[in-house]
């Protein structure tokens with residue numbers, strides 16, 4: 194891993210800050226000083242170039258990076274896949290460091306397991322949020338997939354309906370259906386069809402975040418450069434949807450708020466996965482053309498409400 198080597202070289206110039214002398218209680222677990230000192234040393238080797246000497250995201254390689262490296266002093270993580278937008282579990286941090294975050298400077302780093310385990314404990318000393326015993330969230334555990342391979346296309350269709358109707362994903366993400374279809378999706382899942390469309394409804398809408406930058410949501414189908422950062426397998430998407438993206442406008446979807454509960458979360462996951470798989474194919478281009486060329490939309494006249502006064 195050439196890139197990592199360069200970063201390690203960059204890191205050696207820094208001076209070691211003060212050592213830990215006592216064990217520290219982090220998220221309810223006592224971590225010995227030796228582990229933390231090792232963790233800090235290794236962090237300085239592998240992570241400091243971007244995340245900075247003090248973990249504040251201001252390392253020498255950070256200027257100009259978009260999204261910027263995480264500021265660990267904030268104690269806020271986007272891709273934790275835990276309930277209640279709490280702090281990530283160790284296994285989440287391992288996953289993030291091993292897999293990387295697609296389309297960002299956070300690559301999948303090839304650090305030895307024991308080194309990574311030490312670094313992870315050290316990261317927790319950087320924000321006071323880790324001092325609380327119950328700071329870490331319970332994992333999102335996807336139930337067995339109720340659709341299965343045989344009902345895959347049914348699941349995708351249901352997800353498409355929810356995306357453009359009940360769940361209103363298109364408020365932030367791009368729409369991938371015609372105005373008529375979006376109107377119909379609203380009618381079918383909410384009882385009323387939208388007639389009020391965003392101006393740039395076929396593009397994602399840039400959103401404020403708590404990370405000091407505005408964030409463009411991924412485009413699942415049309416934009417090659419802005420894709421999903423974490424996982425695109427069904428269960429990954431399930432966990433992401435239920436967890437949300439903390440601090441970044443992407444809500445956490447509690448299954449009980451959807452008409453068919455967990456099955457609907459899965460349906461949304463199936464739909465997103467289908468879009469991601471379709472990206473870059475002729476079918477995606479064809480849909481793009483068809484949406485651009487769609488006829489003007491006139492909403493059907495609403496029947497007068499039963500109790501309407503003349």
Ligand code: HEC
Nearest residue numbers: 239240243260261262263270271272273294297298299302
């Ligand atoms: C080349 C720059 C770079 C290096 C080196 C780097 N990171 Fe990152 N890291 C990033 C960027 C950029 C992000 C923000 C991605 C985003 O916001 O989507 C990030 C985000 C993270 C996150 C937050 C994920 C979340 O869910 O919010 C963690 C944890 C993390 N890095 C750990 C590490 C560790 C541990 C190391 C060292 C082994 C490391 N990084 C090395 C650039 C880097």
Ligand code: HEC
Nearest residue numbers: 360362364365400408410421422423424438441442443461
């Ligand atoms: C209020 C705005 C908003 C709504 C509504 C919304 N999202 Fe998001 N979504 C975002 C933003 C912003 C991001 C980018 C987060 C980041 O990369 O920091 C995102 C990211 C995602 C991601 C990618 C996560 C990753 O790993 O990179 C998926 C998948 C996703 N959203 C699916 C959905 C689905 C499905 C719905 C509807 C059920 C939905 N979103 C509704 C704002 C929203």
